[in-house]
Every structure is written in C-alpha cells, then in structure tokens.
Amino acid sequence: MGERVRRKGTSGTTSSRMGRPPFADREAIVAAALEIGLAELTMTAVAKRLGTSHSTLYGYFRSRDELAAAAVDYAVDAIEWPEPEQDWRAFLAATAWAHWRLYSSHPGLAQEIITLRLTSAALVRRYNRTGVALLDYGFGGQDATLVMDMIAELVVQAFVSTAEGEPTAQPSAAPQARRRALIEPWLESYDPRLRATLVAAVAGPPEAWFERKVELFLDGVAGRGPALPPS
Structure with missing residues (x-):
C-alpha cells in the first residue's frame, strides 16, 4: 500500500492522491550496488538508482565500504562452488574457475x-x-x-590490471586488453624465444592464458601435495 500524499490544489483547498514512496530495504540496496558495479559504487549512485535518500541507505549501512562488503557476500554466495571430490587437483582447478566467474561477473572486485x-x-x-x-586431502x-592463498591470489592478479572505469562488453577481457596495451609497445625488447608466447598470451582469449597458469x-x-588417487 502506498502512503497518502496531501497537497494543495489551485483553489487553496487540500486534495489527496495515492503515491508510492521509493522502496529501499537491505536486499534492494545490495541488489542496486551489484547492478551499479563495485568499480562505480558510491552511496550517491545507489540512492539515485533507488530514488531514495542517503539517510535511508545509512540506516542500513554505515559506509560505502560496508555496503560493498555486503554486496560481495551476496555475490560470493550466488556463485556455484565445487564440492571436494576424490581428485584434489580437479577440485582446485574447479575452485580457481569459480573464483574466475566471481571476478569476471563483478568488475572492480x-x-x-x-x-x-x-x-x-x-x-x-x-x-x-x-x-x-x-x-x-x-x-x-x-x-x-x-x-x-595462492590460488585466490592467482585469480585476483588476473583481474587487478584492469584500468579503473575502462568499459568493456566482456568483463573478463578487460585485463587482457590492459596487458595488451602495456606489452605490445615493448615486444621488440623481448627475446624472440619469448616474444611468440607473449603475443599469443595477449592476443588470445584471457581464459586460455589463465588455464595455462x-x-x-x-x-x-x-x-608437494599428496599423491593423486589411482585412476
């Protein structure tokens, strides 16, 4: 039900109409933060998207970073994570790719x-x-x-090189584009035995290079780990 808003008509008398105040609870605020994206997240941007006031947001979150943490919690829980199976190597590979999906889906994370x-x-x-x-295991x-620690860091480093605010239709391609811009002017400085691999790394799909890593x-x-189970 919307609230009843009273206003003065042109004759000086008061009239009433049914209005619908902006809706913003914790879930709606977090959803708006994820829609905006962490790279562009501010309390002002969230308030504008929801059509509400800053004071409403601060009633749920004390700061922009507290809101960002809640948004990341939601995003992490929404990812499909692998369950441990017999093969530790397959489990770790699947975990790495789950982290990849998380960072790819949320630029700025x-x-x-x-x-x-x-x-x-x-x-x-x-x-x-x-x-x-x-x-x-x-x-x-x-x-x-x-x-x-290292498998999480491996994924973070794959995305951290993205230039802040750099637009891209494919979030996972942004770090690759950034590396290409940095490496290509210096390719001639690399040994020819390294150059071909570097060219392939920056020209190919970012997922392919990450898979090799x-x-x-x-x-x-x-x-250093335990022996893999017999096949």
Whole structure:
C-alpha cells in the first residue's frame, strides 16, 4: 500500500492522491550496488538508482565500504562452488574457475580486495572451506594455507590490471586488453624465444592464458601435495 500524499490544489483547498514512496530495504540496496558495479559504487549512485535518500541507505549501512562488503557476500554466495571430490587437483582447478566467474561477473572486485578496502565474510568462509578440503586431502597445514592463498591470489592478479572505469562488453577481457596495451609497445625488447608466447598470451582469449597458469600452478602443487588417487 502506498502512503497518502496531501497537497494543495489551485483553489487553496487540500486534495489527496495515492503515491508510492521509493522502496529501499537491505536486499534492494545490495541488489542496486551489484547492478551499479563495485568499480562505480558510491552511496550517491545507489540512492539515485533507488530514488531514495542517503539517510535511508545509512540506516542500513554505515559506509560505502560496508555496503560493498555486503554486496560481495551476496555475490560470493550466488556463485556455484565445487564440492571436494576424490581428485584434489580437479577440485582446485574447479575452485580457481569459480573464483574466475566471481571476478569476471563483478568488475572492480579485484581492486577492492587488493587494496584491502573490504573483508568479505562469505569470501573468508570460502577460503576456509578450500583450506579444510586440502587438509582432508592430506596436505599439511602450512601447504594447505599456502595453496589456499595462492590460488585466490592467482585469480585476483588476473583481474587487478584492469584500468579503473575502462568499459568493456566482456568483463573478463578487460585485463587482457590492459596487458595488451602495456606489452605490445615493448615486444621488440623481448627475446624472440619469448616474444611468440607473449603475443599469443595477449592476443588470445584471457581464459586460455589463465588455464595455462592454473595448470602450471597445479603442477607445482603436485610436487608437494599428496599423491593423486589411482585412476
């Protein structure tokens, strides 16, 4: 039901009409923040999108960063994450790609993480679950922690090079475009044996280069982790 708004008519008498005040609760505010995107997120932008006041937003969130943390929690929980199976390598690869989908879907998230602007409770829970799964696979505590941290960092670094505010129809392609702009003017400075690989890396799909990084990383983990189960 909307609230009844009273106003004066041209004759000086008061008339009434049914109005519908802007609706903004915690869920609507978080949804608006994700629609705007973390790279462009401000309290002003959210208030404008919802057609409400700043004071309404601050009734739910004390700051822009608190709102961003809540938005990231929602985004993390919305991603389909892998469950541990018999093969630890397959589990870690699937975890890396789940992180990729998260950062690809939400431009600006990598910058939020790398600059320590926020801590997402949902992301912390996800890191912990990955670490506990590694312990259950037979990794030692130190190696489980290192692998958990490094696989998350691997994905963050794939996205953090995106220029702030750089528009792109395909979010995952933005870091690749940024690297291309940085590397191409200097290609002649690289040894020819490296140049062809660099050209392929910056010219091809970003997912292909990321897949190679994940495979190399997992090869390194295999040298310290438990043996894979027999096929």
